[in-house]
Amino acid sequence: MTPAPLADRLRDPSGPLFFPVTAYGPGGSLDLDVYRTHVRRGVAAGAAAVFACCGTGEFHALLPEEFEACVRAAVEAADGRVPVVAGAGYGTALAVRYARLAADAGADGLLAMPPYLVLAGQEGLLRHYREIAAATALPVVVYQRDNAVFTPRTVVELARTDGVIGLKDGLGDLDLMQRVVSAVRTEAPGDFLYFNGLPTAEQTQLAYRALGITLYSSAVFCFAPEIALAFHRALETGDLPTAHRLLDGFYRPFVELRAQGRGYAVSLVKAGVRLRGLDVGEVRPPLHEPAEDHVKQLAQLIERGYALLEEDA
Numbered sequence: 001m002t003p004a005p006l007a008d009r010l011r012d013p014s015g016p017l018f019f020p021v022t023a024y025g026p027g028g029s030l031d032l033d034v035y036r037t038h039v040r041r042g043v044a045a046g047a048a049a050v051f052a053c054c055g056t057g058e059f060h061a062l063l064p065e066e067f068e069a070c071v072r073a074a075v076e077a078a079d080g081r082v083p084v085v086a087g088a089g090y091g092t093a094l095a096v097r098y099a100r101l102a103a104d105a106g107a108d109g110l111l112a113m114p115p116y117l118v119l120a121g122q123e124g125l126l127r128h129y130r131e132i133a134a135a136t137a138l139p140v141v142v143y144q145r146d147n148a149v150f151t152p153r154t155v156v157e158l159a160r161t162d163g164v165i166g167l168k169d170g171l172g173d174l175d176l177m178q179r180v181v182s183a184v185r186t187e188a189p190g191d192f193l194y195f196n197g198l199p200t201a202e203q204t205q206l207a208y209r210a211l212g213i214t215l216y217s218s219a220v221f222c223f224a225p226e227i228a229l230a231f232h233r234a235l236e237t238g239d240l241p242t243a244h245r246l247l248d249g250f251y252r253p254f255v256e257l258r259a260q261g262r263g264y265a266v267s268l269v270k271a272g273v274r275l276r277g278l279d280v281g282e283v284r285p286p287l288h289e290p291a292e293d294h295v296k297q298l299a300q301l302i303e304r305g306y307a308l309l310e311e312d313a
Contacts, residue, residue: 016217018218020039021266024280024282034281039052039074041225043082049082055266058283059087084109085111088112092115103138107138120148139164141165144167168195170197203252231246249305257294
């Protein structure tokens with residue numbers, strides 16, 4: 001566990017937020033050695049934080065003991081250089097259990113994902129996340145998407161909740177996010193954090209920055225860290241020509257390829273990691289592997305992305 005408070009370490013990140021894939025061996029069991037290598041490489045490449053066992057890391061497919069082992073391995077691989085945030089989800093009782101497992105494994109914080117299946121009202125959602133926050137001393141980032149969509153009033157209450165430090169948005173409703181940011185700013189002023197959590201967040205990050213939201217997750221960092229770092233640097237320095245060149249030549253085509261299959265936000269990323277030389281295995285069901293032609297297109301797109309970096313150099 002890193003000594004500095006998580007919020008302080010995330011507020012001004014030096015690089016993208018890294019959401020590693022979970023590595024499986026040929027028989028489908030965890031391969032923690034490969035997973036540690038994947039995390040170590042990401043940290044060495046310039047990740048500002050490791051978000052272990054979250055959406056890209058197939059949280060849904062992990063048994064509790066596998067989850068704890070992966071989080072512990074991520075903590076070991078990060079070795080205090082950057083914070084490690086672990087996913088937690090399902091119903092309230094299981095989410096609390098995962099939160100405690102993450103704490104035992106040495107995580108620095110939690111990403112609280114939507115509850116399983118149910119469409120709950122705002123009162124129930126608020127209670128759910130407050131129970132997760134109260135379960136451990138770990139700071140919590142709440143993930144808005146799918147069946148966990150919050151009114152500005154609920155986010156104000158979350159911001160007032162001990163242990164809740166931020167909101168990650170995977171919905172993409174910019175009008176709602178503007179109202180959320182405004183409500184929290186006026187009714188619960190402080191250092192509440194906001195994250196763009198849409199798949200391939202780089203594609204929408206210019207719009208989110210206009211709302212004052214500078215933090216974002218980067219799945220591309222898993223397999224093309226230099227491209228992700230170049231885009232992050234372009235945003236931080238106001239280098240719009242570079243940002244636009246990468247959006248037009250790499251990110252938009254990647255998003256269009258990702259849209260060719262369900263679950264590609266995970267399986268295509270994992271294919272990208274394998275293409276770059278690290279065998280992290282296939283995805284677990286109910287996800288499926290990308291079509292062979294799509295993997296070939298991904299390989300060509302990665303080459304194009306790196307060629308764009310050479311042009312900039």
